Amino acid sequence: MQTGRTIRLVVPLAAAALAAAACGSSSSGGNGSNSGGSTPTFTIAYQGPLSGGNQQLGLNMSFAVKLAVNQANAGTTFGKLPFKLAFAQEDDQGTDTAAPAAVAKVLQIQNLIAVVGPAFSGATAASEPTYSKAGVATVSPSATNPTLATSGWNNFFRVVADDNAQGPADALYMGKTEGLKKAYVIDDASSYGAGLAKAFLGAASSNGLTVVKHDTAPASSQCVQGSTGNVQQYGPLAQKVKASGADSVFYAGYYCDFALLAKQLRSAGFTGQMVSDDGSNDAHYVSQAGTSVANGTLLSCACQETITSAGFTAFAPAFKALAGFPSGTYSAEAYDAANSIIDVMKEKGASVTKADVISGLHATGFSYQGISKDVKFAANGNYAGSAVYMYKVVKGVIKEIGLIS
């Protein structure tokens, strides 16, 4: 109240506990390069989110890589190898800010041969310049941003199709297979959603699909902490969709906001087909939207979840025994990524180098029969081949329909 007085500041300090950054676990192999006498040891490292909100995705992958290493050492997958393998993992929290520190730690591993990862697109973009300079092959099980392959990194590989493959595949499926005519396209304003919507829009008309309208509804603070979208937007937006006369909605974004939109669409009386992407391809979509709303929704993914290959039936129980939880999204891809590397190493023998792995993966004849797909790479490191699958919610369960492109 009294002004002009020296102020005794009584600031209740929210004690900012600085989380010590040094927590990522390091090389678990431990035995140096010459421990086995004549047989050298090489380390395959995994880099991805091992803490934070997306930790589960990281664990799905890291245990799969560890399993691949264990099985190779035991001789179950590749027979007797002229070298031993060790496994290491590094936490990049799935972010571009934490990635450079993780890369630095990975590169300190003495007998490093190649990396499975980085897992997320942003983290990958931040990591590749360093890996590329160090000449270390990186095989990502899950980074789908299209530009990663066109940045000139010779060491970059991925075993998933990129987002440019998914959008057109969705348009193709909606227009040709489902025979839909008028699509209302909504993206969540994220770089993923906007990019996917753009890819979809580009391919819509050629598949007989008229885009009635393209709307951007920013992801809401109801779903992503700190985002700016207002969840109240979905009610009016659903009315707008219904009034537009569209027979289908394509949503490019993540499951949480999609579930809220889907609920409003149905409650507004929209009866058309709802379609979304791999960001929505999660059981949480069904539980949050409710079974009656979610039923019939089409969800695409550059991943194959209900894998029926013979290899997968052996993989699933082995994974569960090692990890303590069942394999999940991108487990199979990570397993294939690790085994592709080991396959190349086996060919080169005990004297294999980091450069050999890069050139081996680039070799035109390279092909590895994995459990999720037949792994082959295009010249830019992209997965060579079609691998977008369509899923449908049937009686509350996300069921695979099949390969759509």
Added chain:
Amino acid sequence: MCLTQHFSTYFVQGLANGFLYALIALGYTLVYGVLQLINFAHSEVFMLGGFGSYFVLQHAIHGQPHGFMSVLLVLAGLLGGALAGGLAAFVLERVAYRPLRRRNAPKLAYLISAIGASFFLLTMAGKEFGRQQASIKHPYTNGTVFTFFGAQVQTDYVVVAVTGLIMLVFLDRLVAKTRLGQGIRAVAQDADTAGLMGVDIDRVIVLTFVIGGVLGGAAGFLFGLQNGVFYGMGTVPGIKAFTAAVLGGIGNVRGAVLGGLLLGIVESLSISCINTSWTDVVAFVILVLVLLVKPTGILGESLGRSA
């Protein structure tokens, strides 16, 4: 053309959203009225109200309720949200504000304290309740109750509008007629004089916080019914409600209600015309225009004159 087509539908939706804004806005406006400070932690009180009702209904609902049971369960959820919100606001006042008031701290300290409390509650909720969105069990089956000029009015909207209206009228009467209301208005007008006249300022302030918390918590329940609960759910509705309070005239109870309803309707109608991502632009342009003409908001500030 976009406005005339399905006008009533967008209007009804906007009205339902507006009631929610109004309920939250009252928390900001009441506290501003008596303390002249913005309680930035109010968005987290709203969030905790949502979680309060979530836990109550999680335990209370088995199967799909209907009929009279539904009404009881809505009341139970409302009570859970209101209690959680009121309790959170009470604790907030005790921990984050009263110690500062005792020491005659400058206004800036309150602001920082409020922001700190907001972050604390947000992070704690994320840790305790998980960082996944959760759906509140529905106490009734949502469906069309009646049509209003061609707009289908859903049960959700009816519940929001009816409870919102009852609470708003109740609050208006409370501030205008009761002894506590007199105390609130007296403190708002001149705290020192009110103290000299025998008004227990501490009691009035804490009760003002609790009333705001009860309304915010109830809004958390109504909001959660439609959208589920999430530890970050308060952020954007909080900002919107604060905007509504300023629009109507902060410190003014009826102004907050008017601002909330207006904001909800404007947002809804704007979505019918332009890209959804431009909603905020429209809302804030209107705010700026109103403030240019009437810097104290539509009804002017001052809780003292609100009756």
